[in-house]
Structures are given as C-alpha cells and as structure tokens.
Amino acid sequence: MSQDATRSLADRLDAGLSAPGAMDAARFEAFLEAQRRLGLVHGARALCRHLRPYLIAEQDLAAIARAAERIAFALEKVAQRAIWDDTLAEEVGLSADERALAAVAPGPGPLHTVGRLDMLVTDGGFSFIEYNADSPAGITDQLLVERTLMALPHLAPLRDGIGLRTPAPHRALLGALREGYAAWGGREARPTIAIVDWAAVDTAAELKVLAELFSAEGHRAWILDPDELAYDGRLLSAGGERIDLVYRRVITQELVERRGLDHPLIRAYRHRAAYVANSFRTKPLNKKAAFAVLSNPLFSGLFTPEQREAIAEHVPWTRRVTPGRTVWRGRAVDLVELLLGEQESFVLKPNDEYGGRGVLLGWRTTPAAWREAVRGAAERPTIAQERRRSRTARMPTFRDGGVEEEEVYFDLCPFVFARGVEGPLPSFTARMEGAMVRLSTSEVSNVSAGAGVTGLVIVDGARAPREGARHV
Template sequence: MESLDHLRRQWDADVLADPTLGGEGCDRLLAWQMEHGACFDDRPLCRVLRPAFVTPTQLVRLEGICRRLMAAIRQVRIHITAGDDWLDRLGLMPAVRKLVAIDPGFEKIGITTRLDAFEDGSAFSFVELNAEAPAGIAYHDLLARMFRDMNPMERLRQHAEVRPLRVVGWLLQALLTTYNEWGRGAGKPRIAIVDWRTSPTTPEFHLLAQAFGRAGYPTVVADPRDLELRHGRLWAGDFRIDLVYRRVLVVDCAARPEDVATLVEAARQRAVCMVNPFRTAILHRKRLFAELTDPTSPVDLRPEERATIDQCIPWTRLVRDIRTTGPAAEGAPTIDLLDYIRQGREHLVLKPDDAYGGRGVFLGWQMDAQAWEAALDEAQAAHYVVQDRVPLPTREFPVMGQDRQSDMFLMDRDPYVFRGRMGGFLTRLAVGPLANVTRGGGMVPTFVVGSGT
C-alpha cells in the first residue's frame, strides 16, 4: 500500500479535479452539517475537504500506549485517594468536595475520557486528560458519513481498504457496562443526556439520543433544572430515567447548586446510575501528569508504564515554591521550581489544574518577560501546573471554498478512552496555538486505511 502521505496527495488532487466539490458543492457540505447537527454554537464543525487517516499499525500502537497510560493514571488515582485526608490534599473547592464525596456505586470512575495529544512524526505527546465529559463523539461519526459519500473516498476505496473509526458504539457499550456493574437496574436502561439547554453542544446530545434509541435504548435530552425525584426514581417529565449520561460539568454543578439539586440528590440516593460520576473530578486534574513525570513520586508503576510516560508525557509540575527535578532532557537537575519557570519562558506553558477549553492557559513563548511574571503570580495564587513545551505539528488541508486552496492547520489527535480502552479519536484543526473547538477550532473524522482494517 502507498504511504499515507502519498494517499493524502492523491486525495487532494482528486478534490481539485472533482466538479462536485467546487464552490456550490462546498456550500452544500456546510449546509448539510448545519442540517444534520454537525455544528457547534451555530457554526459548522468541518471546513476542510479531507479527513484524517491512520494505518492499522499506527492504531494498534496507539491502543497500547493509551492502555499503559490509563493503567498508570489509575495507579495515581489510587495513590492520591489513599488515607482519610485525601479530599483535603486535592485542593478541591468545598462545593466540589461535597460532590466528589458521593459514592457512585461502582469502582471505576474514568468511564468516558479523552487523552489530548499531538503527533509529531511517529512520536506522541500527551498533554492532559479530559475526564469530565469529553465532547465530539457523535460529531465524529456524523462527519464520517459526510466524507464516506464523497467521490475522492470512492476512488480511494478502489486501491485501498478503508473504514471509518466509529466512536458512538464504544460510548454506548461503556455506559451499559457501567450500568450493569452499578447493579441496581434491570433490563435495558432508559437514558437521559443531561446538560444545560443552552449548551453549544446540544446538537451532539440529540445525535447521541437518536443513536442510542436506534440501538434499542430510549433516550431523552434533559436540562438538570427539569428533573424530578419521585418515589425514589428520577424523571424528566413522564420519562423515567435509569442511567444519566452527565454532560453538565462538575464545576457548573458546584457553582449552581440549586439548579442541580435534584440530580445531586438522585446520585446520592443511587436513584440512577450516573456516568461520569462526580468523582471523576479527581481525574480531571492536570496535576496527575505531575505525579506521572516526577521520579520521586511513590506511585507504583510497571517498567513498561514508566517507559511510555518517559516517551509520551512532557515534564509537568504543580506550581509551588519547592525544589524538584527538572526535565530529563536537561539531565533531570535539581531546580528551584519558581526560578526555573521564570527563566524558562520560551519553552514552558502554565495551565490551570482543573480548567477546560483552553481557559487560563499561558504560553510562555508568546509572552514577554513582564507578562510571564504576572502569569506566574497568578499561577501561584491559584492551582496551576507548569509543563514543558511539546512540538506543535501542522498539516496542510484543502479548505472548502470556490478555489479549494490548501491552508496549514495545527492538528492534534486525541484518543477517546472508554473504561481504559481506546475507542477512536477526536482530531481537531486550528489556525492558532490552541486546538480547541470552543476557541473556534474545527474537527475532522478519522478513517483507517490499509490491509487488515
């Protein structure tokens, strides 16, 4: 089989030669996305004319990396929750602590997660774990339908085996497995996808509800303010709920306790199985990577897990006034952390420990010394991590429009991990340094190309 680079060049040539993908054709693709729900905050999610490709060999390799990383993260979770004072040591807000203290009724808490990563050649750099409520799953499968029907895909199939990665099925299976472990339900669960009705990802909720319904699991989309607890069961109107797929964020639940009181009480009473549980806030912390990359950490890791961490996770530390070990690439010297941060502006990034959507991130190489010092002051006053800069790969994609010219995009490749197993990717494209949909970025689906797909 030809290399992926060759296939990409051939695909792009087919796009340019295809009269159905001219200006009017691109307008139809954009309108198709809006009509079918592949949109975020009233804008189409994909504005390029090529999906992402991966070979079966790359897929197997990445599955192994994710499996080892998630096993290591599980060990970190066990370590940081050991003892009676673990809630005190995590630095959680009081309102979040109350939510995290609720026992979900099952042991595994990272049911649906996403490892955010950049791929540079054959190397992967994983920069954080999204363990809250990672989005994009239904968008991915819908966009795969759009690309599946394009003429360049038909021509690609003539000389290569091609299949889309399907992600929704992985999500549903993770929900059902967890529901069975929860052990208080019988038969097929009735599912509610719960978030604010004003959420910009509401179209995705309805896509998921349709997919779950087609699989035989009645599903509604509900605002937490519309829930009722009656006779020990949770209801949305006249719809009885057995399983909540929680998309409303823990931080929002903590900030708006009256609006989520019914949902919280249902979880406390175990009137429903809720995925992800509130306790997932333990994993949605960038300080996990500080534990993983600190050679003095007492976390018990296997040699293959340690090797994967050394290869794939950048040096990370919780911002504190301490002495610690520096990056291995510099010989792992003993450093004064705050002084090291001040002097390392060109290769360091400061991130809030538990934020999302690129909020509060400071990229040192884009700041002057004075602004960086102010950012460090802010980081010391809050809960922040410092992380070594990773290569930010760019890739050329043909853009929807009359001339179909190509532009360069920052591209990340973020594996979805369901109950510890990889189940597809979120591949995001951005023109700036933060590949985030909430910051105006887009996405493309991933197809497996090659023998053995």
C-alpha cells in the same frame, strides 16, 4: 510516526479534489449546510472545513492505543488514591466539596466510563497533555463526518475501500454505558437514558445526535437540563418518567457552583437511585495537575512498569506552580525561577479550566504577561507543562472561490472507554476506540477556541487502495 502507508493515498485524494468540477462554491456550501443540518457544529459553526480526513497507519494507531490505555488506567489510579490520600488530594488541587463528592461510593461499576485524552503529534512521536474525564465532547464527530465529508465525490476511493476502516466511538460509548449499568446492578435490558447538560450549551447538537442513536438502539432517551430533574428519595425522574441511567455531560464544577451539593442528581447518585456515568469520582482525573502526579518521580510507585514506561515516553514534564525546588532535566532548580528563565520552554494552564481558556504558551506570550501569570499562580492554581512541539500538516480547504492547501496544527484526541474484565467481581480496564481529530491555525486547538475537526481513516498499508484498484 510512520507516514509511508498513507502518503500515496493522501496524494491521490488531493489529486482527485483538483480535478475540474470536483469542488466549487455551491458544493462547498452544501457540504457546510449538511453539517449544520446533521449537528456537526459548535454553536452554529460547521466544524469540518477541510476536505480530507486524517489518514493513519494501522500500526501507528495500535501504538497510540497501547499508550492511551496505559495512561488512562494510570490516571484512574491517581483518582482512586486522591479520594483518601491528603497529599495526593492537595497535589491535584481538590477542594473540600470536590473531595467530599468524590468520596461518595456510587456502587459497583467503573470509576469513569468515557474519557478523551488530548494528544499532540510531534516529530518524535506523540504526547498526551490533558485528560477530559468529566464531560468529553466530540464522540459523534466521526459518524457525522462519514455522513458529510466522506460523501464528497473526490473521496470515493475511501468508500468501501479494501484495507481501510473507520472507528465507531459512539457505539463504544453505548456499550460502555450498558456494561457499567449492568455491573452497577441495573436490571433493565434497555434502561431509560437521560443525557443531562445545561440547555444552552454549544454542544447541544451533539447531544441530540446521541439521543437519536440511543433511541435507535431501543432506549427511551432524552436530553434534560439539570433543573428538569426531580428526586423523591426513591426515584430520579423528569416529567413523571423514571430515569435508570444518566449520561452526565454537565460539568461537575459548574453543577456544584450553580446548584450546590443538594441537587436532585447528586442526591440520587448518593442514594444509588440511578446509574450516573461518568461518576462524580472523575474530578481528580479532570484536574490538569493529575499530569503533575504522572510525571513526578515522587509518585512513580503508584504505577506499573508498563505505565511508567508510557508516562516517560508520552507525558511531558508537568508540575503545579508552587514556590520551592524541583528537578528539571536532571538538575535541582527553583520552580518559579525556572519558569521565568525558560519561558519559551513551557505552557501555563489553569488547573480547573477547559476549552483552552487561560492557557498561555510561553513562546507566544509577552514577558510581562508571563511574569504576572507565574507570580499569580498562588491565587489561581496553575500547572506548568514542558513544551512539546506539535507537527503541522497541509490540508485542503475551499476559500475565495477555489481549493487551496492550508497549514494547520492538528491533534489526535483518543477516546478511552471502560471495558469489563472477567472475574468474580466487577472489574474494569481501559479500551481506546477512535479519536477526535482537531485542526487549527492556532497552537491552542480547542474546538471552543475556534478549531475545526475532520474524520479519521485507518489504513492497512499492505491492503490500502492504490491507483486502479477495484473496490467491492
């Protein structure tokens, strides 16, 4: 990926940070406190500790968007097929309950409204390694970074800079929710929106920010625990108030395991008493084994030529760990023997976990622990994914009384939203808007595993601000 359009601007910002008085302990603590106050946190931890946003050239972002939209739409094909195809349902690892729930037709509208691809930036380009389609977090990060990080004095060249822009995934989310609700048959101009998740989740602050944003746009919006919902066979409600639209952040697997398939939200969804986004049909998308379908030539007929091209270039070789033979790098091999013999070339991931839990990096794992994980995959469904080497970056932070550069791994995680397509019947495709930017000293860069975030600024190389440029 090209860095020519961004390097000089990054150098200029870092030079401003090193100027006397640009950053001290008091200002840095005030910066962290502003994040806690606004909700840019995971639990109580302020998420942004690095003092520069990630700068990306416009043409690089456009390339990511093209690939992300094609991959997301290909994954949706996998989900649609897995509902009725026994072979594909087995390949992605759907349980009987999950498949039964995914088979429920919730009415017109998109299969999934919002998803987040996890993407590694590599020396050769970029690779998509997972898809968060059940309950993707981080949509408000960009907005809150702009209210905190971007307000620091050394980033003045980015404020109102010609040739610079920032994405707005929070606005894309509300637009996608409204459009999906209307396609589903909703008649309210400003439907009531319930944001539903367990009361004690670490992302509660983000949900509060979203509720405030929805309310500011004219919606009655509030945050509810699943146990606060009621369904009387006609209306979904909470505290006596009708709910038109549910922005579902509770994870399907957790809801079913804790409360069962007779929960009021699931019953209302079955009876089309409220619009639920994302729908419960997203479970096949959220299985990590969906990437095994993408990268396996046996299933290539599912996808368009453009999707196959994006998969070949941007999706690592991925397989479910099961006994038997497969093809790797052009040769037929026994899969278990391959994983044991080429440990440093692979990552193992539980098919159904999230937040980086249970991920084993072959090059960071002892041989004994690796063997145990490979041998135990039959009891705990697991995928193996070929290693893609993530690039690192040096980002400024404040530590021990001064500014210093820290080498970090970084992910760009694009948000993809359902977009309506004109036609006689409701039809949707995928549109990317913005990305979560994660920074970590560890190669497993999940926020729940300790990673931080920063903002994303898109640079038009021909018009980007230069030293001495005048800003309007």
